[in-house]
């Protein structure tokens with residue numbers, strides 16, 4: 408038995424004493440929320456770190472997704488992937504939009520651009536792809552389709568913090584990109600999120616929408632929501648940013664270790680990166696196929712019995728949850744690859760505090776039969 412439990416992820420927490428001066432500042436100036444100095448500084452620091460024009464912070468990624476759809480006035484039908492965290496499709500339902508599920512590419516596990524056109528109807532107004540596990544979508548193919556049919560593109564980039572392609576941040580693609588800073592993500596503010604937007608005018612509208620629709624003290628222009636990030640969360644983000652490169656470097660080492668140990672294990676397929684020049688190693692997904700002596704759920708249970716709490720992200724598929732499964736695009740025969748992958752996937756533990764000994768233990772469990 409392993410000595411202590413190993414979870415799929417563990418939040419990166421800098422030393423507590425480093426956080427105290429940030430809290431002292433908040434106590435001193437008594438600005439707790441509503442776009443205070445910490446909030447302002449974090450927006451600027453993130454634009455700089457990520458290499459993007461404008462960042463609008465949110466209290467979580469889901470409210471950011473909801474607001475991104477509102478900001479672009481998306482209605483009708485939106486094409487999206489069933490292979491994601493449930494918030495992707497939920498953000499559509501909350502806006503009264505019908506999700507249309509399209510199958511994924513078997514290699515990248517992202518929305519398959521070749522299958523998008525067949526799903527477009529006169530009601531389609533946008534595409535919402537996900538950079539799953541931080542692996543970039545085929546952004547050029549998606550943009551081409553969007554241009555041809557006059558569709559908006561909103562990326563759920565919850566996994567894609569810091570990911571870059573040859574041209575720079577992956578977050579510059581599409582009309583908007585949405586980040587999550589939830590505790591389980593690579594960069595966290597306990598709870599939090601952001602919308603990355605290309606111009607100041609769009610950011611202004613987003614900032615109004617996340618503050619009830621207020622433009623000034625007496626003017627409300629839209630039925631906005633309360634999506635504001637508090638000063639404590641923003642302060643933690645500023646501190647976290649001081650440590651992020653170090654955390655990403657340790658994640659890279661872990662990724663390399665797993666690849667070396669697992670690349671020739673029969674029945675285990677590694678998901679390769681998809682064209683990024685800078686990855687964030689946010690997840691370590693493996694696919695367990697028929698050549699492996701155990702099926703996926705048996706392997707999942709074996710790991711669990713040995714105190715290794717891997718996770719089946721993303722099982723069940725969004726399209727198989729009760730509020731979606733009646734839709735025609737949610738049917739199994741429309742989504743064969745996503746359904747197969749959901750039966751084979753396991754995400755292995757990856758986080759900076761993992762020790763080499765623990766990694767060996769996980770690899771041994773996967774290699775022995």
Ligand SMILES: *Cc1c(COP(=O)(O)O)cnc(C)c1O
Pocket residue numbers: 467468469470491492494495537563565566587588589599600
């Ligand atoms: C985490 C996540 C979200 C939701 O973000 P929250 O900050 O938890 O609301 C949305 N989409 C994907 C793909 C996610 O992984």
